[in-house]
Amino acid sequence: GEDVEQSLFLSVREGDSSVINCTYTDSSSTYLYWYKQEPGAGLQLLTYIFSNMDMKQDQRLTVLLNKKDKHLSLRIADTQTGDSAIYFCAEVGNAGNNRKLIWGLGTSLAVNP
Amino acid sequence: DAGVIQSPRHEVTEMGQEVTLRCKPISGHDYLFWYRQTMMRGLELLIYFNNNVPIDDSGMPEDRFSAKMPNASFSTLKIQPSEPRDSAVYFCASSGLAETQYFGPGTRLLVL
Numbered sequence: 001g002e003d004v005e006q007s008l009f010l011s012v013r014e015g016d017s018s019v020i021n022c023t024y025t026d027s028s029s030t031y032l033y034w035y036k037q038e039p040g041a042g043l044q045l046l047t048y049i050f051s052n053m054d055m056k057q058d059q060r061l062t063v064l065l066n067k068k069d070k071h072l073s074l075r076i077a078d079t080q081t082g083d084s085a086i087y088f089c090a091e092v093g094n095a096g097n098n099r100k101l102i103w104g105l106g107t108s109l110a111v112n113p
Numbered sequence: 114d115a116g117v118i119q120s121p122r123h124e125v126t127e128m129g130q131e132v133t134l135r136c137k138p139i140s141g142h143d144y145l146f147w148y149r150q151t152m153m154r155g156l157e158l159l160i161y162f163n164n165n166v167p168i169d170d171s172g173m174p175e176d177r178f179s180a181k182m183p184n185a186s187f188s189t190l191k192i193q194p195s196e197p198r199d200s201a202v203y204f205c206a207s208s209g210l211a212e213t214q215y216f217g218p219g220t221r222l223l224v225l
Contacts, residue, residue, distance in 0.1 A: 031212055042117075042204055042216040043156075088156070092212050099144050099212055100169065105155040 006089050006104035013112050018076040020107045022089030025070060029091040032065065033101065034074045037086045046087070047074070076109075084111045115139075117217035119205050125223045131193040134220045137186055138207030146214060147180055147190050148204040156204075162188065195224045 004024045012018045024032065030051050035043040049056045049063045049072070056063045062075040076083055086106040093100035118137040126132055138145045146161040160170040165182045173180070177196070182188040192199055200223050206214040 033213070035216075042218045043206075045213060045215065048213065099146075099161060099163070099208060100158060101212070101214060103156045 004089055004091055004102050004104040006087075006107045008105065009108050009110070011110045011112060012079050014079060014081055016079055018074075018079045018083065018109055018111075020074045020076075020087050020089075020109065022072040022074075022104055023070055024072065024089070024091045024102070026091055026093065026102065027067070027070065029093075031092050032063075032072050033088075033090040034061075034063065034072075035088040035090065037088065037106070039085075043088060079109075079111050081111045081113060084109055117205055117207055117215055119203075119217035119220050121220060122218060123221045123223075125225065126195055127225050128196055129194045130224075131191065132195045132199075132222060132224075134190040134203050134205075134222070136188045136190070136205030136217060138188070138205070139209070139215055140186070142207035142209040142215075143185070144208040144214075145182060145188050146206040146208075147188070148206065150202045150204060150219070151200075159190070195222075197224045200224050 006022045031048050033048045034046040036046045037043045047058055047061050049065050060077045064073045086108050088106045089104040090101040093102050120135045143164050147159040149157045159172045160180045161168055162182045180190045202219045202221050204216050204219045206216045208214045
């Protein structure tokens with residue numbers, strides 16, 4: 001079945017780059033997403049990438065997509081303490097009218113001063 | 114835009130009581146989703162609507178849970194009777210033409 005996997009924890013030092021990885025199973029996904037959840041808050045759309053792209057850059061964020069390996073990564077440059085949060089990877093479910101997103105369990109990013 | 118609005122933000126109730134959670138989607142969005150988030154199970158999709166019609170309710174845990182969407186700007190998720198294992202954060206999300214979902218702040222439910 002459809003599945004999205006992420007490592008659960010990542011710890012980095014302030015100023016370093018963070019790389020959060022995700023693998024997915026549905027090769028027909030049109031979009032893949034990264035959401036951020038700060039403590040006590042809802043999920044906030046961080047960025048997304050269309051499946052026909054290999055890379056997308058947005059300020060400190062770089063998303064890489066390897067469709068062959070079904071691997072998605074999020075790189076945060078110059079990581080700040082405010083980046084401490086849980087990061088969720090998600091893919092669109094089966095094609096058609098299905099609007100379900102398949103979610104990973106989230107990667108908890110801890111940024112140490 | 115105000116974003117997705119949920120109420121209440123926090124709810125503490127006793128086992129056996131009825132709980133009603135409310136959601137107002139982003140204006141113009143025709144998809145609405147209800148999720149539950151727990152430490153043990155992560156983010157679970159409970160049900161979603163398209164144009165006020167339930168499309169997939171396969172994630173609804175059991176008959177104690179029900180959801181309605183009487184119009185395009187309002188949805189409720191009801192738990193009756195509530196149990197301690199229902200304690201979780203419940204999120205509502207909406208989406209429009211694209212699949213991107215926008216989340217509300219969530220309702221933190223504690224059932225004693």
